[in-house]
Amino acid sequence: MSIFSYDFMIRAFIAGAIISIIAPLVGNYLVLRRLSQMGDTLSHVALAGIAGGMLLGTNPTISSVIFVLLSSFGIEKLRKSYFRYSEISIAVVMSGGIALAVLLLSLAGSRATNVVSYLWGSIISVTTADIKIIIVLGIVVVITIVLIYKELLYIAFDEEAAGVSGIPISTINMVFTILVSITIAVSMKIVGALLVSALMVIPPAASLKIAKSFKQTLFYSILFSFISVFVGIIVSYYLNLSPGGTIVAIALLILGFTNILKPRL
Known part of the structure; x- marks a missing residue:
């Protein structure tokens, strides 16, 4: 029987298609700005949002969006306060996010039974409401x-x-941080909160090896992300594996291939 005969697989592919576009789209700018760890930081904060949603009985995806957005404001605030040591903001928010997630999960107790699906991703758990969001x-x-x-x-x-030329850096940085936050929050169901940052970084890293311009980098990173997500979902379905881990493993294979191919180009 075709995997497309199952409604949950169709939902998984729809969600995967969107995620495979926005994750590397945002990730390219993270890589260029040497802020790759920001994605990892906000993904840990997203866990706190998931736990908060389970504790309050609300949609965990929505609650994680709220938590991550608030944390993104905190990162920007700390970056301004520690301008010369901006990496402090990432370390502080990551630590706080993990601590808050542990506390909220403890309070949620039995209501946090499906938290594993958010940690590593689950194609079965994607609902129609999730697709709309x-x-x-x-x-x-x-x-x-x-x-x-x-x-x-x-x-x-x-x-x-850019600042000297009149570009409102603070505003653009805030908007970009919000975009990163949204991308992480909506990607958790498929890739998992602990692995979503990898999908934002690995495809752009692979594309940098073979692209000759920034537009080519965007194109290749989205292409590699599509391949990783779709092949990962199919393989995880037939082999009963974690979709998040499978997707990232395929992305790493693509990265390895581009590194082997590069000397021959």
């Missing part, structure tokens, strides 16, 4: 990046020069 937020991310594409690119390569 992912579609809406995914469109918001893509449209926003298209609108501020030039500003993001300028800041990524030279933030000081």
Whole structure:
């Protein structure tokens, strides 16, 4: 029987298609700005949002979006306070996110029974409501990046020069951090909170090895992300594996292949 005859698989592929676009789209700017660890930090905060949703009996995806957005504001605030040591903001928020997640999960008790599906991803747990949220937020991310594409690119390569030229750096940074937050929150159901940052970093890292321009980097990273997500979902279905782990493993294989191929180009 075809896997497309199951409604949960169709939902998984729809969610995967959107995630495979927005994750590397946002991730490219993280890599260029040397902020790869921000994705990992906010993914840990997303765990606190999931735990909070389970504790309050609300949709964990929505609660994780709220938690991660609030944390993104905290990161920007700390980055300004410790301008010369901006990495402190990432360490502080990550530690706080993990601590809060542990506390909320303890309080949730028996209500946190399906937390594992959010940690490692689960194609079965994607609901129709999740799809609607992912579609809406995914469109918001893509449209926003298209609108501020030039500003993001300028800041990524030279933030000081961008500020001198009149670009509102603080506003653009805040908007970008919000986009990262949304991407992480909507990707958890498929990839898992602990692995979503890998999907944001590995495809762009692979594309950097073979691309000759930034637009090519965007194209290849989305292509590699598509391959990783779709092949990962199919393999995880037939072999009964964790979708998040399988997706990231395939992304790593692609990264390895590009590193082998590079000397021959």
